[in-house]
Amino acid sequence: MATINPDSPANPTGNPYLDVLIWGGSWSPALGTGADITWSTKPLVTIDGVREPTIAPSPTEFDAFRNAFAAWAAVCDLTFTEVAPEAGANLRLGLLTAGQMFRLYDERGVYGTAGLPNGRPDEPDGGPDSRRALFNTNPLIWDDGSIQPGGYAFGTVILHEIGHNLGLTHPFNGGPPEASFPKVKNSESLGRHGQAQGIYTVMTYLDPWPEGLPPHKETAWGWQATPMAFDIAAVQVLYGANMATHAGDDLWTLPDANGAGAAWSCLWDAGGADMISAAAALADALIDLRAAPLAGAHAGGFVSHVAGVQGGFTIAHGVVIENAEGGAGADTLTGNAAANRLDGGPGADRLDGRGGDDVLVAGAGDRLRGGGGRDRFVLEAAFEAAAPRIEDFAPGRDWLVLDASAFAGVDAPGAFVAARRAAAPEERLLWDAPSGRLFWDADGSGPEAPMLLAKLAPGTALAASDIILLG
Numbered sequence: 001m002a003t004i005n006p007d008s009p010a011n012p013t014g015n016p017y018l019d020v021l022i023w024g025g026s027w028s029p030a031l032g033t034g035a036d037i038t039w040s041t042k043p044l045v046t047i048d049g050v051r052e053p054t055i056a057p058s059p060t061e062f063d064a065f066r067n068a069f070a071a072w073a074a075v076c077d078l079t080f081t082e083v084a085p086e087a088g089a090n091l092r093l094g095l096l097t098a099g100q101m102f103r104l105y106d107e108r109g110v111y112g113t114a115g116l117p118n119g120r121p122d123e124p125d126g127g128p129d130s131r132r133a134l135f136n137t138n139p140l141i142w143d144d145g146s147i148q149p150g151g152y153a154f155g156t157v158i159l160h161e162i163g164h165n166l167g168l169t170h171p172f173n174g175g176p177p178e179a180s181f182p183k184v185k186n187s188e189s190l191g192r193h194g195q196a197q198g199i200y201t202v203m204t205y206l207d208p209w210p211e212g213l214p215p216h217k218e219t220a221w222g223w224q225a226t227p228m229a230f231d232i233a234a235v236q237v238l239y240g241a242n243m244a245t246h247a248g249d250d251l252w253t254l255p256d257a258n259g260a261g262a263a264w265s266c267l268w269d270a271g272g273a274d275m276i277s278a279a280a281a282l283a284d285a286l287i288d289l290r291a292a293p294l295a296g297a298h299a300g301g302f303v304s305h306v307a308g309v310q311g312g313f314t315i316a317h318g319v320v321i322e323n324a325e326g327g328a329g330a331d332t333l334t335g336n337a338a339a340n341r342l343d344g345g346p347g348a349d350r351l352d353g354r355g356g357d358d359v360l361v362a363g364a365g366d367r368l369r370g371g372g373g374r375d376r377f378v379l380e381a382a383f384e385a386a387a388p389r390i391e392d393f394a395p396g397r398d399w400l401v402l403d404a405s406a407f408a409g410v411d412a413p414g415a416f417v418a419a420r421r422a423a424a425p426e427e428r429l430l431w432d433a434p435s436g437r438l439f440w441d442a443d444g445s446g447p448e449a450p451m452l453l454a455k456l457a458p459g460t461a462l463a464a465s466d467i468i469l470l471g
């Protein structure tokens, strides 16, 4: 059981987002240290001077609370243990009818309320080491679907109120008192670069991502399933990071259809060789492997998603996801500073490896940039008119990679020639420097016509040593 540290240092990080969210004390004695928190349900509430019971949660509602605690525990060094209502838990979760919530606040539309660790706003039922969260079970927003991860009540109410209980405030009127995210004026304000949006923090009052997709009205899916990048960074400042979460090799599959399972998640992945995949998607996918930088125009993260789908990923600060694969559509895959493998799959894809020694699979119609580092461009077949275009091939630094089993004779001496036509049987790779086009000629000087294999910048000083073989 944890005890309250009522003080939050003012501006503990110097970061204009995290310092606003962190306010109201914590459950651990010092920044960056963990705590073991107990929780229970069915607190009494005092309404109009009378103490009255809250609603006993159903098994589904218990699961919703457990899922929300698990989502917070996955990202930081907190544990949450369920105890009996009379056990004097740190956190006490209460379900109210819409009528009870209205009488409690004399205000409609209060979907939830919660105390910070230091007890603000004042909680008449809270003991010295006990805080509560109250939830409005108005069926307009609260039902068995909306309290599932990714549902409206889970993403915007349950995660949000528990965030308060852990020591996080809003992007508006946060801490130090009344501080806000840059350029945020009020609870409806997106602020500079739109960073008060729900896709960047569940502590906002704003929907996940209407600037990317139309406003979303369904309640059972299409909302947040996890704390988002600012939330994760902020609770890690308070309690440290959970470095056991997804420490192995993980496959993160982007939701590719609207409906159950479509939700916005921020990936907290502590290690391993990981991949974001849209392999099953039919629509165009955008996959961006850059982690949330916590500063600049994309401070709260880069959004990966399939076109038209109300769900997808951002990547938490400090996380490295190595690899990405697209689906049937014309996908856009962006790497990060690590060594990435990017494969767009079918469709005319755009790949950008950015820094690091990347592997980019060049399919039909693709346009590729390796970025910095020593990159390898894998040519799988000759697509002729749809030959991939490599925009920034750097001879002597990057490589073209050919599978010897797919290109018979490519491994023979003299297979590469700087010429538009083969003059000998072994001449299979024909490099036309003035046009920047590389051809595959399956029978060398035989009667078969060469096929276009790849397009590079005209005048590129390509040499045989720039080509390596697989298999």
Ligand SMILES: [Ca+2]
Binding pocket: 246, 247, 248, 249, 250, 269, 270, 271, 272, 273, 274
């Ligand atoms: Ca992992």
Ligand SMILES: [Ca+2]
Binding pocket: 326, 327, 328, 329, 330, 331, 344, 345, 346, 347, 348, 349
């Ligand atoms: Ca594709």
Ligand SMILES: [Ca+2]
Binding pocket: 335, 336, 337, 338, 339, 340, 353, 354, 355, 356, 357, 358
């Ligand atoms: Ca890279």
